[in-house]
Amino acid sequence: MSHAAMLEAPAPPTRRPVGGAGDRVFEWLCRGAGILVLLLLGAIILTLFLGGLPAFREFGAGFLTSTAWNPVEGRENYGALVPMLGTVISAILAILLAVPVAFGIAFFLTELAPPWLRRPVGTAIELLAAIPSIIYGMWGLFVLVPIVQQYIQMTLGEALGGLPLIGFLLASNSFTGTSIFTASLVLAIMILPFIAATMRDVFEQVPPVYKESAYGLGSTRWEVMRGVVLPYTRVSVVGGIMLGLGRALGETMAVTFVIGNANRMPTSLFDPSTTIASIVAMEFPESLMGSLKQSSLLALGFLLFVISFIVLAISRFLLRSRLKA
Amino acid sequence: MSTTTLPALSPVKDMATARALGRRRKRADALLRWFCLAATALGLIFLASILATLLWRGLGALDWAVFTREFEPTTYGDPDAPRGGLAHAIVGSLIQTALGTLIGTPIGLLVGTYLAEYARGTALGNAVRFVSDVLLSAPSILIGLFVYQSVVLPMGGFSGWAGALALAIIVIPVVVRTTEDMLTLIPNTLREAVVGLGAPRWKMITLVAYRAALPGIVTGVLLAIARITGETAPLLLTSFGNSVLSTDLGRSMASLPIAIYQQANSGFPDLIAIAWAGALIITFGVLAINVVARLVLRARL
Secondary structure: OHHHHHHHOOOOOOOOOOOOHHHHHHHHHHHHHHHHHHHHHHHHHHHHHHHHHHHHHHHOOHHHHOOOEEOOOOOOEEOOHHHHHHHHHHHHHHHHHHHHHHHHHHHHHHHHOOHHHHHHHHHHHHHHHHOOHHHHHHHHHHHHHHHHHHHHHHHHHHHHOOOOOOHHHHOOOOOOOOOHHHHHHHHHHHHHHHHHHHHHHHHHOOOHHHHHHHHHOOOOHHHHHHHHHHHHHHHHHHHHHHHHHHHHHHOOHHHHHHOEOOOOOOOOOOOOEOOHHHHHHHHOOOOOOOOHHHHHHHHHHHHHHHHHHHHHHHHHHHOHHHHHO | OHHHHOHHHOOOOOHHHHHHHHHHHHHHHHHHHHHHHHHHHHHHHHHHHHHHHHHHHHHHHOOHHHHHOOOOOOOOOOOOOOOOOOHHHHHHHHHHHHHHHHHHHHHHHHHHHHHHHHOOOOHHHHHHHHHHHHHHHOOHHHHHHHHHHHHHHHHOOOOHHHHHHHHHHHHHHHHHHHHHHHHHHOOHHHHHHHHHOOOOHHHHHHHHHHHHOHHHHHHHHHHHHHHHHOOOHHHHOOOEOOOOOOOOOOOOEOOHHHHHHHHHOOOOHHHHHHHHHHHHHHHHHHHHHHHHHHHHHHHHO
16 A cells, blocks of 8 residues: 555646546446346246246146146146156156266266276266257167167066055056156266266365275275265265256256157156156147147246256255355 | 274174174175276266267268258158258257357356456355356256247247347356356466556456456357257247248247257158258267367366
């Protein structure tokens, strides 16, 4: 401060303030862009809600519990239950399938792999996240669906279909191969790299001295994992899983290809069904502008937004310590 | 918990149980190793299977006609009937992707600058960061619904502009994340040196901070381009697709993902083959952009 004062002393008092207008303009440009992003989210929520309002008015709370989907004019009746259940079940099953594999990959990349192998394998797994969802859809339809149809469904159905309580989940009269299970399988592969990358990043943040102490006591890698790494990173790991869940809930094209798009109540995991995102993709472009059907689809979109917003917000909250680091 | 976690610490009665315990621990450890190895192999097999399927089915259908011809209905196996291509979709995709990037990048850049340079630790900054991160993972089809309601309905029909806008909304959070991350990595001493020389803050940011963070920002933009190149769902509700080559942004416009989606579901083998060719183009385009983005980041940091 005194240095600046010394430099200023001989100058006349008419000295132009540094920055001035340019600084104010640039700061407001940046702040304006930030506010624009806030408004954008608000506008998305508001638009979906207002668009869905006619359907909410028409059907009331029954919209959430109704399984109807009847676009016939005069007898129009729409309900959200089937696509909502399809969305939630396929996403949760995808998480159940993806988490163990993602954990294996993350553990391999942080502890087991020799250093020269870590980067190429890590990059390959990350590239899995870069493949567009429509490619997963095509690959799922032409490669995975026949495999599920010919091998997985029959094997699982015959081996476990007779079990009490869960047997009915595996026994289906549909043998097309397009089903909730296939959709979950594709979703699991798609969210695998996101969960694996998050887990790897948080595993790497465990202070080496903790792990070395456990190794020094004679622990095996599995014991270090269970006793040191997992307790230390538990919160962030759950955050990463929630991030994957958020992605799986809103995934559209890949699911549309392989879920069968049948708007009726599934009784088995191998029955075709639909999700919110895929029913919107299938039916919205060809429905009449301003129709009750469009409004119902917008209402479904609003519900999907609320669900994924909650999941993503929880994920971010759990991952906040990692984000700060 | 501690006894199961660290059996080595539990009291050992005699040598036999100690050896049995050691064997059990080693076996559990070996099991975990094989499991992790299998999991990683599984992930790599998925990648290999996708790429192999694309090459196998896409290369067979990939010829010059794919790049030069517009959509044609199925030939029903008639060798004399004109074979279609994807020229309309490639042109449409290039236009919409370029526009989306041009609209989204400056906004994302400014937001990232705001978060890193002006709003560290402020309430508004945290809110913007949170919202941007939510938008980053929000279902893209909902962005399509939003643009449909706010642009397509008022304009009275699907349009290339609506498609470009939807893509721009997807670009913004990607660019915000990388810009903020990269600007945060710049040491404060650099900023202080520039401001100490008497430069106003906006010059410090635009002339020095941006230059120092350039590789990271370029990476962010490339990743955003890669992301929107494959986006299908939002375009379905905004630019809808078109079977002829059109550069009119006021009308519905074709795009590669939509063309793939429609032809893959057509049920005709010759159209499905063209869809595979399109899938091959789009995937290797996206993967190439990703690899370049990584190289840019690694080369300069």
